[in-house]
Amino acid sequence: xxxxxxxxxxxxxxxxxxVDPEEIAKTLPRMLDLTTxxxxxxxxxxxxxxxxxxLRYLITKLVKALHDYARDVNLQFxxxxxxxxxxxxxxxxxxxxxxxxxLLSDILGLSALVxxxxxxxxxxxxxxxxxxxxxxxxxxxxxxGGSITAEGTPGEPTLVRGVISDTDGKTVSRALxxxxxxxxxxxxxxxxxxxxxxxxxxxxxxxxxxxxxFRCVKxxxxxxxNDGPVGELLRTLNRHWFRPAHMHFMIAHPExxxxxxxxxxxxxxxxxxxxxxxxxxxLIVDYNWCEDLELAKKYxxxxxxxxxxxxxxxxxxxxxxxxxxxxxxxxxxxKVRDD
Amino acid sequence: xxxxxxxxxxxxxxxxxxVDPEEIAKTLPRMLDLTTxxxxxxxxxxxxxxxxxxLRYLITKLVKALHDYARDVNLQFxxxxxxxxxxxxxxxxxxxxxxxxxLLSDILGLSALVxxxxxxxxxxxxxxxxxxxxxxxxxxxxxxGGSITAEGTPGEPTLVRGVISDTDGKTVSRALxxxxxxxxxxxxxxxxxxxxxxxxxxxxxxxxxxxxxFRCVKxxxxxxxNDGPVGELLRTLNRHWFRPAHMHFMIAHPExxxxxxxxxxxxxxxxxxxxxxxxxxxLIVDYNWCEDLELAKKYxxxxxxxxxxxxxxxxxxxxxxxxxxxxxxxxxxxKVRDD
Numbered sequence: 001x002x003x004x005x006x007x008x009x010x011x012x013x014x015x016x017x018x019v020d021p022e023e024i025a026k027t028l029p030r031m032l033d034l035t036t037x038x039x040x041x042x043x044x045x046x047x048x049x050x051x052x053x054x055l056r057y058l059i060t061k062l063v064k065a066l067h068d069y070a071r072d073v074n075l076q077f078x079x080x081x082x083x084x085x086x087x088x089x090x091x092x093x094x095x096x097x098x099x100x101x102x103l104l105s106d107i108l109g110l111s112a113l114v115x116x117x118x119x120x121x122x123x124x125x126x127x128x129x130x131x132x133x134x135x136x137x138x139x140x141x142x143x144x145g146g147s148i149t150a151e152g153t154p155g156e157p158t159l160v161r162g163v164i165s166d167t168d169g170k171t172v173s174r175a176l177x178x179x180x181x182x183x184x185x186x187x188x189x190x191x192x193x194x195x196x197x198x199x200x201x202x203x204x205x206x207x208x209x210x211x212x213x214f215r216c217v218k219x220x221x222x223x224x225x226n227d228g229p230v231g232e233l234l235r236t237l238n239r240h241w242f243r244p245a246h247m248h249f250m251i252a253h254p255e256x257x258x259x260x261x262x263x264x265x266x267x268x269x270x271x272x273x274x275x276x277x278x279x280x281x282x283l284i285v286d287y288n289w290c291e292d293l294e295l296a297k298k299y300x301x302x303x304x305x306x307x308x309x310x311x312x313x314x315x316x317x318x319x320x321x322x323x324x325x326x327x328x329x330x331x332x333x334x335k336v337r338d339d
Numbered sequence: 340x341x342x343x344x345x346x347x348x349x350x351x352x353x354x355x356x357x358v359d360p361e362e363i364a365k366t367l368p369r370m371l372d373l374t375t376x377x378x379x380x381x382x383x384x385x386x387x388x389x390x391x392x393x394l395r396y397l398i399t400k401l402v403k404a405l406h407d408y409a410r411d412v413n414l415q416f417x418x419x420x421x422x423x424x425x426x427x428x429x430x431x432x433x434x435x436x437x438x439x440x441x442l443l444s445d446i447l448g449l450s451a452l453v454x455x456x457x458x459x460x461x462x463x464x465x466x467x468x469x470x471x472x473x474x475x476x477x478x479x480x481x482x483x484g485g486s487i488t489a490e491g492t493p494g495e496p497t498l499v500r501g502v503i504s505d506t507d508g509k510t511v512s513r514a515l516x517x518x519x520x521x522x523x524x525x526x527x528x529x530x531x532x533x534x535x536x537x538x539x540x541x542x543x544x545x546x547x548x549x550x551x552x553f554r555c556v557k558x559x560x561x562x563x564x565n566d567g568p569v570g571e572l573l574r575t576l577n578r579h580w581f582r583p584a585h586m587h588f589m590i591a592h593p594e595x596x597x598x599x600x601x602x603x604x605x606x607x608x609x610x611x612x613x614x615x616x617x618x619x620x621x622l623i624v625d626y627n628w629c630e631d632l633e634l635a636k637k638y639x640x641x642x643x644x645x646x647x648x649x650x651x652x653x654x655x656x657x658x659x660x661x662x663x664x665x666x667x668x669x670x671x672x673x674k675v676r677d678d
Contacts (some may be wrong), residue, residue, distance in 0.1 A: 030611045033619050034448070036455045043616065045449035049577040057574065058412055063447055067410040070452050073400050074674050077457035090429010091440075101423035101430075108402055109373070109382035111419070111477050113409050118373045118416035121525035237398065238388040272365045275383065279613070280372050 040067040045100025052116070053336040087248070089229040091178035095188035099133035103230045106276035107131060124167045126323045129262040130278040132248060133225070134188045135180060139201040147215035148179060155184025155217025157301050158317040164210045164251060166325045171210030175325070177212050178203045178250040179214065184281070188274045215301050218287055218317045219245040221269045222227065224276065244268040249323070256325040263321055290318035377405040386409040392675040428568040436529035438472035442569045445469060445615035446578070458596070465662045468601040469617040471587060472564070473527045474519060478540040484638045486554035487518060487541035494523025494556025496640050497626065497656040503549045503590060504665045510549030514664070517542045517589040518553065524559025531552045554640050557626055557656045558584040560607045563614060573614070580614050583607040588662070601662055629657035 027049065031042050043063050050056040070073070090100045105111045111130045119128040142148065149155065161177075164172045180201035181190050189199040206212045226234060226241045234241045246270035251259040262278060263285045264271055271279055289306065290296075296303050296316055303314045358572065366388065370381050382402050389395040397674060408414070429439045436653055444450045450469045488494065501516075505510045519540035521527050527665045528538040545551045565573060565580045573580045581606040584607035591599040602624045609616055627637075628645065635642050635655055 001500055030612055031613065031616060031618070034451055034455075034616050036452060037370050039455070039616060046578060046612075047576050051577055052575070056573065058418065065404050065411075065454055066447060066449055069400060069404040070449060072404075073397055076452050076673065077395075077453055080444070080453040080457075081398065083439065084444060087426065087440050088430050088433045088438070091427050091433065094427045094430065099423065099427070105419070105423060108405060109410060110405055111376050112373055112412050113375060113378050113406055114416055114419040116373075116378070117409060117413055118419075132387060159537075184351050236389065236391070236394065237386050238390055241387060255377060272369045272371055273371065273385075275385075276380060277370060277373050279370070279598050280340075283609065292582045327643050334415065 019205055031206065036071060040064060041147070043067070051156065054334050057336045072085070077285040086206075086229055086233070097134070097136055099193075100226065100228050100230055102131070102133035103228075104225070104233075105226060106132065106278075107234060107241075108275045110182070112277040120261075120328050123316060124324055125326045126145050126259060126261060127280050127282050129280060129283055131260050132262075132278075133251075134190060134199060135178075135248065135250065136190060137178065138200060139178065139198045139203050141212060142202045143203045144204055144207055144211070145213050145215070146202065146204065147300075148181075149183070149215070150197060150199045153183050153199060153217055155220075156217050156317060157296075157304055158218045158319060159213065159290070159295070159299055160216060160247070160299055160319045160321070161207065161213035162320055162322040164206050164212060164323045164325065166256065166308075166327060168327075170326055171206075172255040172256065173208045173210055175206045175210070175212075175251055175253040175256070176203055177206065177214075179213045179216070179247060180253070181219040181247040182215060182222050182245075182330055184217045184220055187219045209237055212232040213299070214245070215299055219247050220263065221245045223309055225267075232324060239275065240273070242270045243274055243276060244279060246278075251323055251325065252326065255328055257328055259323060259325055261323075263319070285319060285321055288317050289313075289315055291317075292314035348587060359504055362479065375410060379403060382406070387436075394673045418665045425572070428603050432567040436473070436475055437564065437567075437659065438532075439564070439567055439569055441470070441472035442563060443572075445471065445563070445617075446580075448532045448572060448616045449641045450559050451616040453509050454599070458599075461506065463663055465600060465663045466597060466619050467599055467613055468622055470589075470599050471615070471617075472599075473529060474517075474587065474589065475529060475537060475540060477605055478517065478519065478537045478542050479552060481543045483539065483543055483546055483550070484552050484554070485543065487520075487539055487640075488522065488554070488556050489536060489538045492538060492556055492560075495656055496635075496643055497555050497557045498552065498629070498634070498638055498640055499555060499586070499658045499660070500550065500552035501659055501661040503545050503551060504666065505595065505666060508668075510545075510546045511531060511595065511664055512545055512549055513553075514545045514549070514590055514592040514595070515542055515552075516545065516551045517591070518555070518586060520555060520558040520586040521584075522665060523556045523559060525559045530564065531637055540631060551636070555586070556637055558586050558604065560609050578614065579609075579612070581609045582613055583609040583618065585617075586658075590662055592601050592623050594667055596667055598662065598664055600662075602658070624658060626656040626658050628652075628654055630654040631657075 003211050008134050037073045044060050047059050081276055081313045094100045094277055115128050117132055121127055183200050189195055204212055204214050245265035246262045246317050248262045264279050264283050266284050306313050373381055387399050429443055433439045453467055454467050460466055482563055503514045522539050522598050528534055543553050560581055560583050562580045584604040585601045587601045602623050603618050603624050605625050640655055642655050645652050
């Protein structure tokens with residue numbers, strides 16, 4: 001026991017004086033005997049004291065949506081209990097690098113929807129795609145042409161390059177290209193039980209002509225994390241939990257809207273049934289087999305041997321993809337009421 | 340790195356062979372270029388493989404409700420990001436005895452609504468009220484007349500007694516009365532930084548005539564836990580976070596529907612503005628001042644001294660409340676489709 005009146009100091013410090021609860025209580029309607037019919041309007045009223053108009057709008061609509069849902073399906077106590085226990089597990093398995101709520105949002109299609117709402121397609125610009133749960137700020141910075149994969153990473157050698165420009169056709173220099181992918185086993189660095197250095201992720205800046213280039217491994221299709229509550233949910237739903245092979249890109253420059261997208265491999269399984277609904281036709285790319293060993297040498301890329309028609313060929317995969325950014329514009333006002 | 344292909348054994352063991360993802364993928368519609376308009380129907384289709392009709396219904400309606408909400412408010416990426424970070428925090432502050440998601444559900448009125456949907460009022464029976472986040476199975480079992488509070492617990496001495504019967508007027512013997520409350524400082528045992536034995540909670544069985552009786556302290560109004568993300572939300576919403584003084588009851592017997600309810604003190608602040616929307620008129624009770632020292636002695640209750648009209652009086656608080664249970668009936672079929 002510690003603190004005033006036995007309440008822990010931490011708890012007490014936070015609530016004391018922040019607002020005067022008796023003053024607030026006076027401004028509220030009398031709320032007794034709330035029923036399934038009148039509870040929603042009362043919860044909306046109690047939340048109407050919020051001073052931020054956008055948050056007030058978001059929370060008002062959320063309460064209505066949640067309550068309408070519960071009434072509509074006639075949600076029962078044991079189901080509600082399972083739901084909050086599930087959400088607790090989702091939070092508890094999360095770490096700095098494992099974002100299980102993002103995964104949950106992903107498999108419910110909410111991430112893809114929010115992506116579409118936030119970044120509507122602009123003619124000529126590269127389309128966006130879902131962020132996914134595995135972005136990590138702690139990636140290494142690379143020189144142009146450097147490798148995002150550590151020595152000995154499983155996977156087939158790949159060179160990725162292209163030009164970043166804007167919708168006016170102007171190339172963008174000093175754009176930050178932040179890229180992340182699975183290794184050749186379909187596993188992100190943070191999924192391994194022991195993670196040493198960041199791997200299969202890196203940041204590189206475009207040069208004066210807007211060029212980027214880096215080395216990596218060819219990504220493969222993989223199961224999303226399914227050793228947690230979201231995996232259990234997918235199993236119960238009888239859904240598959242695979243994503244097609246892809247490489248994530250986050251491209252940032254002070255003058256442009258940040259582009260969060262991913263490139264999907266045409267030759268991969270699940271391109272048409274991605275369990276997180278991220279694939280767009282314009283983001284499907286080809287990894288071309290390349291035997292230009294001069295190019296490999298230039299980028300210090302160790303070629304692999306591939307048997308084609310019974311003959312051994314030395315080479316690597318080449319992915320060439322340009323990105324088109326959108327100039328930043330003042331943020332549009334956000335909806336704060338229904339029209 | 341461990342396990343097949345470097346995937347952790349735990350992850351691999353769980354997904355291998357559970358379902359055949361390629362078989363499942365074949366049964367799905369082609370899902371590419373999902374837009375804000377067509378994503379919902381596609382997510383519904385992918386979930387339609389679920390074999391449990393109630394879960395399929397719940398998840399289908401949930402996806403629709405979530406997506407409709409996001410479209411309606413035009414949910415933006417940064418707001419979505421704050422939301423999943425918030426939910427992660429709610430999970431992470433939770434423990435075996437602190438159920439922050441229950442608290443979140445409580446302050447959004449969802450708990451009260453689910454309570455009403457699950458336990459509709461039955462004429463003559465005691466009304467239900469919200470469970471709250473502080474029920475703990477680990478309470479001590481008491482003899483009839485025993486105390487739920489440990490020696491030295493702050494608070495005013497109180498005796499609670501009554502009869503448990505059913506809607507036919509038949510008394511119910513061997514009903515388990517599980518009760519929990521704050522101490523006189525408005526703090527639950529599990530909220531203290533150091534929790535030793537369970538305190539201010541206990542379980543007692545009714546006798547052959549349906550009587551229950553126990554000693555406790557008079558509960559007081561208190562702030563709900565607000566040192567976590569739900570507290571931050573309440574602060575941002577400019578809401579107060581007080582509950583009126585109350586005592587929780589969970590009454591169970593194999594032949595009756597479990598009653599989860601609470602008794603609210605008429606003399607308490609916030610009876611009309613309970614931040615979790617739990618108060619019903621029929622659950623408001625009076626603690627009567629009692630100077631029957633024989634009764635106190637019978638139950639080994641240490642009286643307190645109270646000054647009334649300048650004169651010292653020795654006595655204690657007496658709460659008398661009967662409960663009426665509902666006979667168990669076969670569970671009604673749950674909704675699995677819209678009519």
